[in-house]
Amino acid sequence: MKYKSVFDIIGPVMIGPSSSHTAGAARIGRVARNLFGREPGWIDVSFYGSFAKTYKGHATDVAIIGGIMDFDTFDERIKDSIKIAKEKNIKVTFKEEDAVPEHPNTARVSIGDDSGSLELVGISIGGGKIEITELNGFKLRLSGHNPAILVVHDDRYGAIAGVSNILAKYQINIGQMEVSRKEKGKMALMTIEVDHTIEDVILQEIGALPNITQVARIAE
Structure with missing residues (x-):
């Protein structure tokens, strides 16, 4: 809708x-x-x-x-x-x-x-x-109307689960999540819209995960 x-x-x-x-x-x-x-x-x-x-x-x-x-x-x-x-x-x-x-x-x-x-x-x-x-x-x-994070990562097993687990740890509910890649096994992008503003400590923890190359936040 x-x-x-x-x-x-x-x-x-x-x-x-x-x-x-x-x-x-x-x-x-x-x-x-x-x-x-x-x-x-x-x-x-x-x-x-x-x-x-x-x-x-x-x-x-x-x-x-x-x-x-x-x-x-x-x-x-x-x-x-x-x-x-x-x-x-x-x-x-x-x-x-x-x-x-x-x-x-x-x-x-x-x-x-x-x-x-x-x-x-x-x-x-x-x-x-x-x-x-x-x-x-x-x-x-x-949409640009909800807090969101964009995560650039290597297209590797466990990358998505690692980010999801950190958001769950901080009780951040995911409203929408989408993953796109240009080529299998290469660079990929996670787009995650959430219900709450993402604090810096969460971004830093996500950025420290294996295979993560960049994390950006979009405020509501």
Whole structure:
């Protein structure tokens, strides 16, 4: 079920005009920022479908940059986010893609600096709700509306069980869990949405497990 209540359809408290094209875009950008963990030095955004046709009129461009700048959906600074980014010498580029996406409100966000980069694909499904469908080439399904952890690991026996056992030890309930891999026996990605915020000590314990290479947290 995509919507739990009428308030999901109405949308969140936000800078308008559209929950799908503005609030949803801001949340896609903020998930990218959350995963990257710092302010990027450059931002490339590709818009597809309806986003590509209307992003200027519906303020999708300023919203998604606002999210990457770590502004919430109701933050007045969203209106000036592109200007703020450029004042910080962050290079910002937008592309209108002709490819037909699976969902009309689709954006591909690439951000980075001299130390690394990140790329994700997000869709805005209405009412400010989003899904992240791809991260650095991994296919996944992440709502961005619940606390979550992403665990990059070697595709080895026991890796999933080890993470699950630590969450059980700290009485963390798993709402949704998905594992994707590009190739058998190579790198894989666990996407785990939970009911409670994950504390640093839990992340550190997961990161110390065999075959775990990276752990990232997404707050609600």
